[in-house]
Amino acid sequence: MTRTVAATRNVTGIPTGRLGVWWVLASETVIFGGLLGAYIMHRVGHPEWGDQAVHTNVWAGGFNTLVLLSSSLSAVLAHQAAERGNGARAAILLRLTAAGGATFLLVKAFEWTAEIGSGFTIGSNLFWSFYYTAAGLHGLHVLAGMVIMLFVAATAARNVELHRVENVGIYWHFVDIVWIFLFPLLYIAK
Amino acid sequence: MTEQVHRNYVRIWAVLCALLGVSILGPMIGIRMLTLITAFGVAILKAYLVAKHFMHLDIEKRWVAYVLLAMVAFIVVMFAGIAPDVMKHDGLLWENTAAKAAVERGRDAGAGGNR
Structure with missing residues (x-):
C-alpha cells in the first residue's frame, strides 16, 4: 500500500497519526478545562447549587466510572496485543471497549430519563445547565470514540494498520480522564 | 512503544477501582476536608495513573x-x-x-x- 508523505514523515520523533491525536487532545484539554473551570468557579460562588446536586445519582455515576476504567483497561490491552502483532485479539478487545462505551451511554440514558422525568431539565437552573452540558459533551466524545474504535477494530482484525489501535486508545483514555474529574464535580460534591 | 516497559495493566486497573471506592465512600464520613481529599485528590491521582500507565506519557516524547x-x-x-x-x-x-x-x-x- 502506498502512503502519503504526510502520513509517514517523522520530524517530531512521533508517528504522524499519534502526533495528530496528541494535538486533538491538547485542544480538548482547553475545551473541557474551560468548561470545568467555569463550573468550579460558579459552584464556589453559588453554594445553593448543593441543593440541586443532591439529586444526582452517585451510584449510577460510580458505576459508569467503573465501566470507563474497565474499558480503558481493555483499550490498553488491545494496544498491547497490537504491539505483539495480534490484530485479531486487539480487535476483540477494541470491540469490548466499545461495548463499555455503549454501557456507559445506556446508564446515562436511564439516568437522564429519571432526572428529566423528575423535572430537572437543562433549563431548570444553572447547575443543571452545566450538568447536562458537561455530561452531554462528554457523552458525545464517548460516542465518537466508539464509532472510531469499531472502524479501527475492523482493520485490526485483518492485521493491518495496527498502529491505529494505540491512537484510538490514547483518545479513549483521555475521555476516561475527563469523566474521572466530572464524577466528583457533578456527583460527589453535594 | 509499551513493549519497552512491562506493566501489569490489570493491577493498575485494580488500584484505580480501589481509588474509585475511596472517592465514593469518603463523603459518607461527613468531614468536608476529607471529602475534598477523597473526591478531588483521588481524582487527580486516578488521572495521573491513567495518563502515565495507560496513555504511556512517561515514555512518550x-x-x-x-x-x-x-x-x-x-x-x-x-x-x-x-x-x-x-x-x-x-x-x-x-x-x-x-x-x-x-x-x-x-x-x-x-x-x-x-x-
Whole structure:
C-alpha cells in the first residue's frame, strides 16, 4: 500500500497519526478545562447549587466510572496485543471497549430519563445547565470514540494498520480522564 | 512503544477501582476536608495513573507532556482571571447584588423543593 508523505514523515520523533491525536487532545484539554473551570468557579460562588446536586445519582455515576476504567483497561490491552502483532485479539478487545462505551451511554440514558422525568431539565437552573452540558459533551466524545474504535477494530482484525489501535486508545483514555474529574464535580460534591 | 516497559495493566486497573471506592465512600464520613481529599485528590491521582500507565506519557516524547501542561496552564490563567469576579460577591468597596439575589433565589427554590 502506498502512503502519503504526510502520513509517514517523522520530524517530531512521533508517528504522524499519534502526533495528530496528541494535538486533538491538547485542544480538548482547553475545551473541557474551560468548561470545568467555569463550573468550579460558579459552584464556589453559588453554594445553593448543593441543593440541586443532591439529586444526582452517585451510584449510577460510580458505576459508569467503573465501566470507563474497565474499558480503558481493555483499550490498553488491545494496544498491547497490537504491539505483539495480534490484530485479531486487539480487535476483540477494541470491540469490548466499545461495548463499555455503549454501557456507559445506556446508564446515562436511564439516568437522564429519571432526572428529566423528575423535572430537572437543562433549563431548570444553572447547575443543571452545566450538568447536562458537561455530561452531554462528554457523552458525545464517548460516542465518537466508539464509532472510531469499531472502524479501527475492523482493520485490526485483518492485521493491518495496527498502529491505529494505540491512537484510538490514547483518545479513549483521555475521555476516561475527563469523566474521572466530572464524577466528583457533578456527583460527589453535594 | 509499551513493549519497552512491562506493566501489569490489570493491577493498575485494580488500584484505580480501589481509588474509585475511596472517592465514593469518603463523603459518607461527613468531614468536608476529607471529602475534598477523597473526591478531588483521588481524582487527580486516578488521572495521573491513567495518563502515565495507560496513555504511556512517561515514555512518550517529553514535549507532549509539556504541550498538555501548557494547555492546563492556559486554564489556570483563565480561572485566575475570572474566578474572583464569579466566586466573590462583595469586597471592600463593591457588592454584586445580582449574584447575591441569585443565591437567595436558589436557596428559596431549594427550600421550597422547586427545581
